[in-house]
Amino acid sequence: MQVYKAPLRDMRFVLHEQFTDDGFGGLAAFAEHTPDLLDAVLEESAKVAEELLLPLNASGDLEGCTYENGVVRTPQGFKQAYRQFAEAGWPALAAPVEWGGQGLPEAVNKLTEEMICAANVSFSLYPGLTHGATTALQGHASDALKQAYMPKMVSGEWSGTMCLTEPHCGTDLGLLRTRADPREDGSYAITGSKIFISAGDHDLTDNIIHLVLARIAGGPAGVKGISLFLVPKFLPKDDGTPGARNGVTVAGIEHKMGLKASATCQINFDGATGWLVGEAHKGLAAMFTMMNTERVSVGVQGLGLAELAYQSAVHYAKERLQGRALSGAKNPDGPADPIIVHPDVRRMLMTIRAYAEGSRALGQWCARALDAEAHAEDPETRLRAGDFVALMTPVVKALFTDLGHEAGQLAIQVYGGHGYIREHGVEQIARDARIAMIYEGTNGIQALDLVGRKLPAHMGRSLRAFFHPVSTFLEDMAGEQDKGLKAMTAGLQQAFGALQLSTATIAQKGLKDPEEAGAAATDYLRLLGLVAMGYCFLKAARIAHRRLAEGSEETDFYRAKIVTAGFFFDRILPQATAAFLAIKSGKRAIMALEIDAF
Amino acid sequence: MQVYKAPLRDMRFVLHEQFTDDGFGGLAAFAEHTPDLLDAVLEESAKVAEELLLPLNASGDLEGCTYENGVVRTPQGFKQAYRQFAEAGWPALAAPVEWGGQGLPEAVNKLTEEMICAANVSFSLYPGLTHGATTALQGHASDALKQAYMPKMVSGEWSGTMCLTEPHCGTDLGLLRTRADPREDGSYAITGSKIFISAGDHDLTDNIIHLVLARIAGGPAGVKGISLFLVPKFLPKDDGTPGARNGVTVAGIEHKMGLKASATCQINFDGATGWLVGEAHKGLAAMFTMMNTERVSVGVQGLGLAELAYQSAVHYAKERLQGRALSGAKNPDGPADPIIVHPDVRRMLMTIRAYAEGSRALGQWCARALDAEAHAEDPETRLRAGDFVALMTPVVKALFTDLGHEAGQLAIQVYGGHGYIREHGVEQIARDARIAMIYEGTNGIQALDLVGRKLPAHMGRSLRAFFHPVSTFLEDMAGEQDKGLKAMTAGLQQAFGALQLSTATIAQKGLKDPEEAGAAATDYLRLLGLVAMGYCFLKAARIAHRRLAEGSEETDFYRAKIVTAGFFFDRILPQATAAFLAIKSGKRAIMALEIDAF
Incomplete structure (x- = not known):
C-alpha cells in the first residue's frame, strides 16, 4: 500500500534548524518570507500531495497514458487534478514575481517538489517541465517572447517541454539533425523528429510550448551549431489565445517500465513555426540553464520516492505478522510479531530512512545555495554559492536518484512476494524511480560532469x-x-x-x-x-x-x-x-x- | 535487444578445467559421462535456449498469462514450445534413471538450467517446479505414489507445483491454515487457499500435480504440525490417465512486476483429494528437500539473467554511436564512437561480466558438490560435499539473485533511455530478475539461514x-x-x-x-x-x-x-x-x- 504523509517536522528541521550557519542565510530578498509563512506553504503542499495527487498515483500507473489518432490522453483524474493544482497557484510557486509567480525561496520550493514527487512523480513532470522551460525563457528569450508566453506558462495555463533527444542522439547532442530554416518574418521553420519528450503532448493544458534544439543551416557542425527555439503546439492569436495548429504532430508515446502516467512522446516537427531563444548557435548554453535546474529537481524525485518507499515499507513492516522476535515475542497475544522486530527488516527500513533524511538535508543545503546564488547581496557569497551549486548539481542528481531507486527496491524486499505484485503499489515505486537515473543526463554523465568539468573548474x-x-x-x-x-x-x-x-x-x-x-x-x-x-x-x-x-x-x-x-x-x-x-x-x-x- | 548465445566456451572452462582439483571429482557413477558427451548436451541445450525459448521471451512478457473463467492460458507459442521441449527429453535431464530420467550430473544440469533461464526465465519455471516436485516425491513419497506419478512428471507429460504460501503466511509457515481431513480410504480431503503458486495452473500439460502443505486435524501447532500432500488437478484413472477433476480451482493469477509469462496462481482447495507424502507432521522436512534443490536453481536464474543482461548490453554498447573516446576517436570515419569506448560504460559491462563469470564458477563448484554428496563412494567425501552444499545453498540463492538483478539494472543503464522503454526488452530482464531475490525464501531469510543454521551446524x-x-x-x-x-x-x-x-x-x-x-x-x-x-x-x-x-x-x-x-x-x-x-x-x-x- 502506498502510504505518504508529508514529513513536515523533518522538513522544518532542515529548513529552519540545520543550515542556519551555512554562510548563505539571511537573504534580504526573502525578508518577508517568515518561517510561519514558509511553514504554511509546506502545510498546504502536504494537503495537495496527500489528498489530491497520491490517490491518483497507483491508478495512473495502471491505466497509463493513451495515444489514439494523434491525441494523447492522461489517465483518469489527471485533468481535473491538474486544473485544481493550477487554479490553486502551485505552478507559480517558484516562478519570478514579474511574470505572476510567487518567487518563493528554493529552500521551500524544493521541499514542495519533494512532496509532489513522493505522491505522484508522473504528475510532477507536467508542471516540472513547464518550470524548466520558463527558467530557460526567463534567462534567454526576447522580451516579446517572454510577454507572449511567460504569464500563461507561469500560471500553468500552458505547459512546456524540452525537446533534445533524437533517435540516434541522446547524450551526444552534437549529432542532432533537426533543422531550422529562417523565414523572412524572423521566425524559423523547424523540421525533425524528437523522441523521449516528457509531457510532449497531453490533455491537461490548452497549449504546449516546446523548447526545441535544432540547427540553423550554415551553422558550425557539432554542438557549436545548435540553437534553441520556442515552438508552440498552437500558434497564439493576436489576443494571445491559442490559434492555428502548428506543424507539430505526435507520432506515438513510449511504452515504459514505469512513470506510465507521464506521457513520453515521439514528436515530429514538419516545418513548424518557431522562434529563436537567445543567440543563434548558442542553444546548448540556453538549454543548460534549464537542464541544471532540472537536474536538481530530478534528484528531488529520487528523494520523494525514497520517502514514499520508506513510509510504505514501514506501514507494512508494522502490520505484517510473521515469525517471532529473536529477543522474545513482542506481540505475544497475536499469532506472530510484526516483521519490523527482525533486525534484517530493520536494517532495510533504516537504510531507506537514512537515504531519505540524508538526501533531504543535502538537497536543502543545495537549495539554500541556489537562493544565495540568485539573491545574496554580497558578490563573494553569490560566487561561492554558485560554485557550490555547480559542484553539487551532478551529485544531487545522480546520488539521490540512485538511492531513490534502491529505496524502492528495498521497499519491495520488505514486502516480499507482496512487493512483487501490483496490488500494493510498491513495485511501482521502483519502476517510477528507475528513469531518474537516466534522464536529464545519465548518472554516468553526471559523474563525468563532476570529475571532468566541476573539479578542474x-x-x-x-x-x-x-x-x-x-x-x-x-x-x-x-x-x-x-x-x-x-x-x-x-x-x-x-x-x-x-x-x-x-x-x-x-x-x-x-x-x-x-x-x-x-x-x-x-x-x-x-x-x-x-x-x-x-x-x-x-x-x-x-x-x-x-x-x-x-x-x-x-x-x-x-x-x-x-x-x-x-x-x-x-x-x-x-x-x-x-x-x-x-x-x-x-x-x-x-x-x-x-x-x-x- | 535481447541477445543471447550460450557461452559454451566459458561453460566448458568451469566444467572441465576450473575444478578438477576440488576433491569432489572423478565420480564412478558418472564414468560413462565423458567430456564429449557432456559437451554435446551443452550444445543441444544451447540450441533449445537460443532457437526455441529466446524468441518467446519478449513476446511472453508483453502478452503475459491470462485467466478467464477459471482457466489459465500461457502466452502464444508456449504450448508448442513446451511440447517440443518435453518431446526432446529436456525435463528428464536431471531426473533419476529409474523413473525414465537421464541422470546426468548436476555439473552439467546446472549449466543447462542457466541457458534456459537466460533465454526465458518465465518458461523455465514450468519444468523447474516439476523437477522440484519430483525431487520431493523421490525422497519422501510411497512407492505407490511414485509409480503413479514419477514417470509422467519426469517425462514432462505432467507438471508439478509447490503450494506453501497463504495470504497471511509466507516466511512463517507455522501460521498456515490449510486443513487435511483423513478419509477412510487413506486419502485426505484438503481445504484451504494458497497464493503465489508458480505454474499453479496453465495449458502446457494434461495434469498438474500439486505438493501442498496442510495441517492434519489434531496435530501439533506451528511448523511441527505441517504435513505434505500430493494433490493432482485431475485424479488419475485406473489406467493412469487423467480422470475426474479434483476439488482444485484457480481463483486468479497475480499481476506481477515481471515474470509475466509464468502463471502465478491463487488456488483454492475445496475438499480436494490428496495423499500424504512422507510422514504425518513431517511435511516441512519433505518440502525442504524440494526447497533446497530449488534454491540453488533460483540462484542459477540470477546467473542466467546476468549473462543475458551482459550480452544484451554489450550488443548495444558496440552498436550505439555517441561521443568520442577520451583517448582519441576510435571510429573516426563514423559520426561518433561506439559507447563501449567510454570508461564508465566499460565499468558497467565489466561489472556484469564479472557477476556472470563469478556466479557461473561458484555455481559449478556447488553443482560438483551436489554430485559428490549424492554419488561419491567415500562417505567422508559425501559428508564434506553435503556440508559444502548446505553452506553454499543460501549464498548461491541470495548472492546470485542480487547480482542478477543488479546486472539487469546495469544493462538498462548502458541502454540509457532506450533501456527504460519496452522496445529493446532490457527492462524486462531487471523485472524478471527481481522476483528471484524474494521467492524460495527472501534473500534476508537466506542470510539468516546462513548465520543462524549453517554457521553453527x-x-x-x-x-x-x-x-x-x-x-x-x-x-x-x-x-x-x-x-x-x-x-x-x-x-x-x-x-x-x-x-x-x-x-x-x-x-x-x-x-x-x-x-x-x-x-x-x-x-x-x-x-x-x-x-x-x-x-x-x-x-x-x-x-x-x-x-x-x-x-x-x-x-x-x-x-x-x-x-x-x-x-x-x-x-x-x-x-x-x-x-x-x-x-x-x-x-x-x-x-x-x-x-x-x-
Missing part, C-alpha cells in the same frame, strides 16, 4: 566551496566530548580524508590520461556524496544533542535524529571505503579487455 | 568445508611469482581474513544475543560470497596463466579470464571491506530506534 574553486565548510566543521567538532558524536566525527574525518586523497589522485592521473578520470568518475561521485551526507548527518546529530541538552520536549524527534545519523555512519558510510579502493585501482581493469573480447 | 563443520580449500589454496599461492596473481592473492587473503574475523565476531556476539547475528546476516552472506567468488576468480586466473605459459592457442580466451579476474579484485572485491565494517558495527544502529519512532 576555476582551479578547483568549486570544490573548495564544499571542502572548506567540511574542514571548518571538523575542526569545530574536534573538541566534542560526547562519545557518539566523537565516533561520527572520526568517521567523517576518515571519509573526508579518502575523498581528499581521491581528488588528488584523479587530478594527477586525469591530467595525463582523461580515461583515468572517466574510470574513477562514478565511484568518486558516490564518495563525495557520502561525505556530503555524512556532514549533514553529523550536523543534524549535533543540533539534536544540543536541543536535548537544552531540555527540548521533542525528545523522540531529536533522539531519532541521532539514531539515524548513527546508522548512516555505521552502515552506509562504509561504502565510502569501497569507493575509495575502487578509485585507487585506476582504469587498468576497466580498460584492459579488447573490445572484440567482450 | 556441527560446530562449524559446514564452514570448514569451505574455509579449508580456501586456506590450502592461499598457501599454495604463497610462492607465486607473477605480479598480477600475487596482487590477487593478497586481495583474497585480506578478504578471507575479514571473513574469518567476521565469523568469529558473529559466533561470539550471536551466542549471547541472536539479534547480533540477525543484524550481521546480510552483510556476512555478501562477504562470504565475495570471498568464494574471489577464490574462483583467482583459480581461473592461475589456470589461464598456466595455459598461456604452456603455449595454448586460445590466447584471447585465457587473457580475458585474467582481465576479468583482475577487474573483480580491483572493482568488486572492495565491497567486502564495506561489508566487514558494517558487520563490525553490530546491531546497535539497526535496533536503536523505537518501533513507534519509525
Whole structure:
C-alpha cells in the first residue's frame, strides 16, 4: 500500500534548524518570507500531495497514458487534478514575481517538489517541465517572447517541454539533425523528429510550448551549431489565445517500465513555426540553464520516492505478522510479531530512512545555495554559492536518484512476494524511480560532469566551496566530548580524508590520461556524496544533542535524529571505503579487455 | 535487444578445467559421462535456449498469462514450445534413471538450467517446479505414489507445483491454515487457499500435480504440525490417465512486476483429494528437500539473467554511436564512437561480466558438490560435499539473485533511455530478475539461514568445508611469482581474513544475543560470497596463466579470464571491506530506534 504523509517536522528541521550557519542565510530578498509563512506553504503542499495527487498515483500507473489518432490522453483524474493544482497557484510557486509567480525561496520550493514527487512523480513532470522551460525563457528569450508566453506558462495555463533527444542522439547532442530554416518574418521553420519528450503532448493544458534544439543551416557542425527555439503546439492569436495548429504532430508515446502516467512522446516537427531563444548557435548554453535546474529537481524525485518507499515499507513492516522476535515475542497475544522486530527488516527500513533524511538535508543545503546564488547581496557569497551549486548539481542528481531507486527496491524486499505484485503499489515505486537515473543526463554523465568539468573548474574553486565548510566543521567538532558524536566525527574525518586523497589522485592521473578520470568518475561521485551526507548527518546529530541538552520536549524527534545519523555512519558510510579502493585501482581493469573480447 | 548465445566456451572452462582439483571429482557413477558427451548436451541445450525459448521471451512478457473463467492460458507459442521441449527429453535431464530420467550430473544440469533461464526465465519455471516436485516425491513419497506419478512428471507429460504460501503466511509457515481431513480410504480431503503458486495452473500439460502443505486435524501447532500432500488437478484413472477433476480451482493469477509469462496462481482447495507424502507432521522436512534443490536453481536464474543482461548490453554498447573516446576517436570515419569506448560504460559491462563469470564458477563448484554428496563412494567425501552444499545453498540463492538483478539494472543503464522503454526488452530482464531475490525464501531469510543454521551446524563443520580449500589454496599461492596473481592473492587473503574475523565476531556476539547475528546476516552472506567468488576468480586466473605459459592457442580466451579476474579484485572485491565494517558495527544502529519512532 502506498502510504505518504508529508514529513513536515523533518522538513522544518532542515529548513529552519540545520543550515542556519551555512554562510548563505539571511537573504534580504526573502525578508518577508517568515518561517510561519514558509511553514504554511509546506502545510498546504502536504494537503495537495496527500489528498489530491497520491490517490491518483497507483491508478495512473495502471491505466497509463493513451495515444489514439494523434491525441494523447492522461489517465483518469489527471485533468481535473491538474486544473485544481493550477487554479490553486502551485505552478507559480517558484516562478519570478514579474511574470505572476510567487518567487518563493528554493529552500521551500524544493521541499514542495519533494512532496509532489513522493505522491505522484508522473504528475510532477507536467508542471516540472513547464518550470524548466520558463527558467530557460526567463534567462534567454526576447522580451516579446517572454510577454507572449511567460504569464500563461507561469500560471500553468500552458505547459512546456524540452525537446533534445533524437533517435540516434541522446547524450551526444552534437549529432542532432533537426533543422531550422529562417523565414523572412524572423521566425524559423523547424523540421525533425524528437523522441523521449516528457509531457510532449497531453490533455491537461490548452497549449504546449516546446523548447526545441535544432540547427540553423550554415551553422558550425557539432554542438557549436545548435540553437534553441520556442515552438508552440498552437500558434497564439493576436489576443494571445491559442490559434492555428502548428506543424507539430505526435507520432506515438513510449511504452515504459514505469512513470506510465507521464506521457513520453515521439514528436515530429514538419516545418513548424518557431522562434529563436537567445543567440543563434548558442542553444546548448540556453538549454543548460534549464537542464541544471532540472537536474536538481530530478534528484528531488529520487528523494520523494525514497520517502514514499520508506513510509510504505514501514506501514507494512508494522502490520505484517510473521515469525517471532529473536529477543522474545513482542506481540505475544497475536499469532506472530510484526516483521519490523527482525533486525534484517530493520536494517532495510533504516537504510531507506537514512537515504531519505540524508538526501533531504543535502538537497536543502543545495537549495539554500541556489537562493544565495540568485539573491545574496554580497558578490563573494553569490560566487561561492554558485560554485557550490555547480559542484553539487551532478551529485544531487545522480546520488539521490540512485538511492531513490534502491529505496524502492528495498521497499519491495520488505514486502516480499507482496512487493512483487501490483496490488500494493510498491513495485511501482521502483519502476517510477528507475528513469531518474537516466534522464536529464545519465548518472554516468553526471559523474563525468563532476570529475571532468566541476573539479578542474576555476582551479578547483568549486570544490573548495564544499571542502572548506567540511574542514571548518571538523575542526569545530574536534573538541566534542560526547562519545557518539566523537565516533561520527572520526568517521567523517576518515571519509573526508579518502575523498581528499581521491581528488588528488584523479587530478594527477586525469591530467595525463582523461580515461583515468572517466574510470574513477562514478565511484568518486558516490564518495563525495557520502561525505556530503555524512556532514549533514553529523550536523543534524549535533543540533539534536544540543536541543536535548537544552531540555527540548521533542525528545523522540531529536533522539531519532541521532539514531539515524548513527546508522548512516555505521552502515552506509562504509561504502565510502569501497569507493575509495575502487578509485585507487585506476582504469587498468576497466580498460584492459579488447573490445572484440567482450 | 535481447541477445543471447550460450557461452559454451566459458561453460566448458568451469566444467572441465576450473575444478578438477576440488576433491569432489572423478565420480564412478558418472564414468560413462565423458567430456564429449557432456559437451554435446551443452550444445543441444544451447540450441533449445537460443532457437526455441529466446524468441518467446519478449513476446511472453508483453502478452503475459491470462485467466478467464477459471482457466489459465500461457502466452502464444508456449504450448508448442513446451511440447517440443518435453518431446526432446529436456525435463528428464536431471531426473533419476529409474523413473525414465537421464541422470546426468548436476555439473552439467546446472549449466543447462542457466541457458534456459537466460533465454526465458518465465518458461523455465514450468519444468523447474516439476523437477522440484519430483525431487520431493523421490525422497519422501510411497512407492505407490511414485509409480503413479514419477514417470509422467519426469517425462514432462505432467507438471508439478509447490503450494506453501497463504495470504497471511509466507516466511512463517507455522501460521498456515490449510486443513487435511483423513478419509477412510487413506486419502485426505484438503481445504484451504494458497497464493503465489508458480505454474499453479496453465495449458502446457494434461495434469498438474500439486505438493501442498496442510495441517492434519489434531496435530501439533506451528511448523511441527505441517504435513505434505500430493494433490493432482485431475485424479488419475485406473489406467493412469487423467480422470475426474479434483476439488482444485484457480481463483486468479497475480499481476506481477515481471515474470509475466509464468502463471502465478491463487488456488483454492475445496475438499480436494490428496495423499500424504512422507510422514504425518513431517511435511516441512519433505518440502525442504524440494526447497533446497530449488534454491540453488533460483540462484542459477540470477546467473542466467546476468549473462543475458551482459550480452544484451554489450550488443548495444558496440552498436550505439555517441561521443568520442577520451583517448582519441576510435571510429573516426563514423559520426561518433561506439559507447563501449567510454570508461564508465566499460565499468558497467565489466561489472556484469564479472557477476556472470563469478556466479557461473561458484555455481559449478556447488553443482560438483551436489554430485559428490549424492554419488561419491567415500562417505567422508559425501559428508564434506553435503556440508559444502548446505553452506553454499543460501549464498548461491541470495548472492546470485542480487547480482542478477543488479546486472539487469546495469544493462538498462548502458541502454540509457532506450533501456527504460519496452522496445529493446532490457527492462524486462531487471523485472524478471527481481522476483528471484524474494521467492524460495527472501534473500534476508537466506542470510539468516546462513548465520543462524549453517554457521553453527556441527560446530562449524559446514564452514570448514569451505574455509579449508580456501586456506590450502592461499598457501599454495604463497610462492607465486607473477605480479598480477600475487596482487590477487593478497586481495583474497585480506578478504578471507575479514571473513574469518567476521565469523568469529558473529559466533561470539550471536551466542549471547541472536539479534547480533540477525543484524550481521546480510552483510556476512555478501562477504562470504565475495570471498568464494574471489577464490574462483583467482583459480581461473592461475589456470589461464598456466595455459598461456604452456603455449595454448586460445590466447584471447585465457587473457580475458585474467582481465576479468583482475577487474573483480580491483572493482568488486572492495565491497567486502564495506561489508566487514558494517558487520563490525553490530546491531546497535539497526535496533536503536523505537518501533513507534519509525
